[in-house]
Amino acid sequence: MGRSIYKLSKIRQEAEELNFTILINNCCREFNNNTYYSGIPKYDKVLSEYFGKTGHDLHLKLDFLSETTEVYVPLRYVSESKRHLYHFPVVARNLETEELKEIDIDRFLELVVSHARFEYPNASVDSIKDRLHNSIDNIEAYLKHFQETKKEVNKAEMSFIESEQLLAVGHSTHPLTKGRSGFSNEDLINYSPETEGRFQLHYFLIHHNHVTEESVEEKLFSEILKDELRKYAIEDESVIQLLKENPQWKVVPVHPWEANFLLVQPDVKEMQSNKLLYDLGAWGALYTPTSSVRTVYNEESDWMFKFSLHVKITSAERVNYLHELYRGYDFSRLLKTPWGENLKNEYPDITIISDPGFISVSYKGKVIDGFNTSIRYNPFKGRNADKNIAVLASICQDEILGEPARIVNIIEEAAKRKSLPVQETAIAWFQKYIALILPATINLFNKHGVACELHQQNVLVEFDEALFPSRIYFRDNQGFLFRKSKEEELISIVPDLAKHSKAFIPDDRLFSLLSHYFIISNITSLINVFGCNGLTTENQLIDIVYTEINKAKDTSGFVDYVLNNRYWKVKGNLLTALTNIDGGAAPSSVVQVDYPNILHNHFLSKQLIFPAGKETIYSRYFPKADVTISIRPMDLDRDLEMLHEWFHRDHAKKIWKMDWPIRELEVYYRTMIAGNVLCSYIGEANGEPTCNFEVYWTTRDQVGDYYDVLPTDYGTHQFIAPTDPKKKFVSPFTQCMVDYVFAQPEVGKMVGEGAVNSLASMMNKTHVGFKIEKVIEMPHKKANLNFCYREWYWAKFPQNKNIVISPIPKETSENLI
Template sequence: MAPDDRAASATLHSFLNCYLHEIGGHEVVNAAETPLVTDCKRGVRLPLPEQGIEVFVPLSYYSAGDRHLFGGPGVSVLPDGRAVDLDYLRLARLLLEELSLARDAPGAVDELLLRVVESCRNTARAVEARRGDEERLYGFETTFRDAEQSLVFGHHRHPTPKSRQGIAPHDEPRFAPELRGSFRLHYFRVAADLLDHDSTLDRSAPAWIADALRADESVPESFVAEHVDGDTDDGLVPVHPWQADYLLAQPAVRVRLGDGIESLGEVGREFYPTSSVRTLYSPDAPFMVKGSLNVKITNSARVNKRHELVRGVAVSELLDAGLRDVIDAEFPEFDLIDDPAYVTVDLGDGESGFETVLRENPFRGDAATNATPVVALCQNPIGGGRSRLGTIVETLAEREGRSAGAVAESWFRRYLSVGVRPVLWLYLRYGFGVEAHQQNSVVLLEDGYPTAFRYRDNQGYYFPESRYDRLDDFLPGVGERTDTVCGDDIADQRMIYWTVLNNALGVVSALGRSGLVDERRLLAVLREELESLREVDAPGSSLLDQLLAEPTLTRQSNLLTRFHDIDELDDSLDDAPLFVEVDNPLVTAFDGER
């Protein structure tokens, strides 16, 4: 399939699955009883009553978790009965127009359609660039860098998974992870009175940066002598090179050039953009760099807020105060990657754009082998093969002489035990909630099977009010410092979405779509795991009751967030448009059996 056609198919799948999952109103029908000309036995019928239109799309695989496979964009049947062939863009326009009319809200239809097209073009470029690289993308073995840079298609249920507003096309090969981008960090030398930093380590953030530069053999000795070892209290701030150009154009920065701020340019070892685009990794560096990037990626401009810098350090202190010991005693294969230090420039008016988190780098040397974000395992292939997870399970089945379904169940059980169970146990037992969606979840594989799990992200923590005292006992005042204490219902809602709907059910759908196992078999395993957590259920939480008994659940709506052009990371906004009710397959997939 040509890159443009493959990208159009991927765009159709991400957009339509997003719409059907979040908006609904459709039914699965016999394809022979529709206007479709298709080899598929089933189709999706989607009435658009505001326009008097019906849409029919061929369905080649039905997913209990609503990550379906389609046999093409289908047709629309007009009020006069004529059937009109669709492509991904015509279909997207029809669905967005229906959304606008039904909600009596114009939304940002034209802007969103533009981003759909942009996302599709970026996807086509990535498909073209990575054809022939299937072994690195989907092979049995991988490295942390290769896995982080393998997301050719991006978020599998988002209307614009590869939309990036701000990075010019000619800069994409350098800055896009899926194009295997790489670059050196841009450093600014900043006077001590302008530096703002903190650290839980035995050294300050500027000292950690200086030590890393001294140890980097690619840094010229003259640079170290002049800017690192000089007789001064100045500090160096590492910045993404795109952000450096952005900062150098800002009036508040320009006025301080030569007066407390000096741009030193790019220096040192190569860093690689990871799946988040703005978090940067180098296999030999002691830390990863998570800096601000004033680029709108999917739903939001990816900039660090000051309270997020403080939160990372405070959570690191909380873990060091005894919580990590508790976790390690119960789940030695589970850990949280620390964000123990930060540095920024204080220009006196909120965030300056220099905000930089220094994240622990546990993936150095051999530790980078087969460490992969879960989202990379579950992504569809660019060709006709299977996802990386599908490849792994198929290979294991051949090696072990077992059925693919049996191996898929074994793999999933191990994944639940090293990742999902510890996350939910920690939340229910200690009131420590994390946004463990697939991109924030790194699983370590050995001989193909999950053996350990690492959570990362200083933005995503939730401390439910009813159990906050358990965390305060470890580190008094940590809730105020992190600004993460919230109502139990809010915390439950977020944990259900990130950990179960996004993460665990995403793995279920990926295995099902690979044709290796019936999704209901894995859903039953997940129900069993959730039932076993009753032993640590918290009185203030309804999380387990909702997951095991409620036919619908609340999840973030990527489509409505994009439709209303809402920045999901803006804490000041009412989040009502961001969350919608969706079917709970842990209940609905077993209707009639209970």
């Protein structure tokens, strides 16, 4: 595959833009100060001139009120998952001076911190700025390395270790994605997966009373390592002599960087001086890091080693805690039982890469966590090292250094091999992945009581000859947790299970964890990469996932939670970093934010929220009133001034409270048009515009906060402009609005929340079948929350049951009251 050679300045620019993109997307996930902005404004001269020059007509708009600033980012791709793609540069406008200028990532970060302090007063730019630049510098270094070594970072076929080491970004939802605070420039080269660092493991000999270890193997790993070390150091008399003199002592491996860190720690120095610990140095075969940096691999070794590393990788020092080591060991013990054999038989296309043992060191009753090491089976040894295996993060990697995204290369090549169109191949590939991973994950939780942290870096995909998924690997079972409700059952299999691992977690908390790691980080990320590369639409894949989850047999409540909850919880990586929380040391302190349930897009009515065109979509003739009512989508170029005049009429001011300056009203509609919550329509009576109504998707609207909203609920606002009773045609207009909404199959019930002081509005709603549910106190009004079902409407107007939505008016009989 050929590619262009980038200039160094362009590589720096790409590194900055990759990290800037993640930072902006974190804001979209974690704050509510952003909307989309469509088109070039008529009444905003500053924006009009600038957008006219850039040629971009869709932007992300972020409001930073504490700084009297608004920011505009040109959108290249809008994602349902909020992982958007952008054009650069980013511009900010000072709302007091109207000055518009380009801003860099530092200024954007300052605005973000100022905004975050509204809710998180301890948010600080000091806790993140240097690490953010460290991440950018590291991305730049890795991109240069890829280019200098002529690496094809997104090729379709890779070995296990290639896919682990060719991740230019890696963690696509963390603002410090390639932060490696603690590594020097030399360390970065020597120990990074991206630079293919290769190094020997560092060994210590430690008094056995200070070592805790467990293993499901016949021999303890300290003994296995001791046997290997005897071979490595056969010509080093001092090492061999120490092993002979201390036969019960334990050989403990550590990462070479961590060895240097440990040797200057007071407890380790004291152990050395008390002759309880000997530094044996580096020996043996060369290992290379996987994508986690601290887990290392050798293609001829039976084991991988997951070391502690006191380096801040993204936002936390990557230290193994003792209870996490026990979790991996506990799960390996389960796998050694008939329970584990049953798993293998039940899920033949799933391989769990287990961690059969660990080593830990303590001194004076305190764990020295730098020694904590988990040992993992290596299924990619020998001939298996060359298998076409991909960590999911690699499959989800965007275009890099001018190369297409890896998923594009995979799907296009798969389409050739199967002689199928690309889009058909993309959908079939995704369906195969879902068929492999989704039932297994849900059943593991429902039937077996295991919740797996299956984020992008914990899932590996093996490909068949056609480049379709054929096997899924789950790894990092230190993060596998057990349902509290299954405790008695699982302890009957392994009596002291989770005694030290704190692994039994209440079911409802696991719902949140599993949806975050599996649905959001895993499946949604894959949906996003298919969509943003034009292989298919995100909503097509969302429909597939919804359908498959809906089929799942589940008694745990997880499927119900995933399908029906309005929001899931997701880690607020930006807020966690800004507040300087170490997610490894204090996982319960990590900031959690609401994430709109993406599966509810299955019920999004494109016709209601994104009607095509600007012409009439529904007309109906009412003979008794001798009026033809027509409905069309609002046309901003045609209707803005008219709506501005309507909302300044006295009767509109009291209820609608939209008597804003026309520039402000234009912003309202431009953000509405670009979003997926609301659509505005114009109603005409005999060709004369006299009505405005809005249809909104209630689950994404503020009203959804006030009752148990369903994704099939749709609300309306209605405004009749004339005050002359002869021109109002209230009932015909309302019937047409309700006809149109209920004609859409996605709609379950209609919702309204008219102000309690708008008696005429509520009477009109009651006239067509709406019923008041309760009074709600919203920030801007006290309102009558009211509902209507089709049956209630048709009971009032039976003749409307068979209405056909057509732009051509039909004569109908009716009973107008």
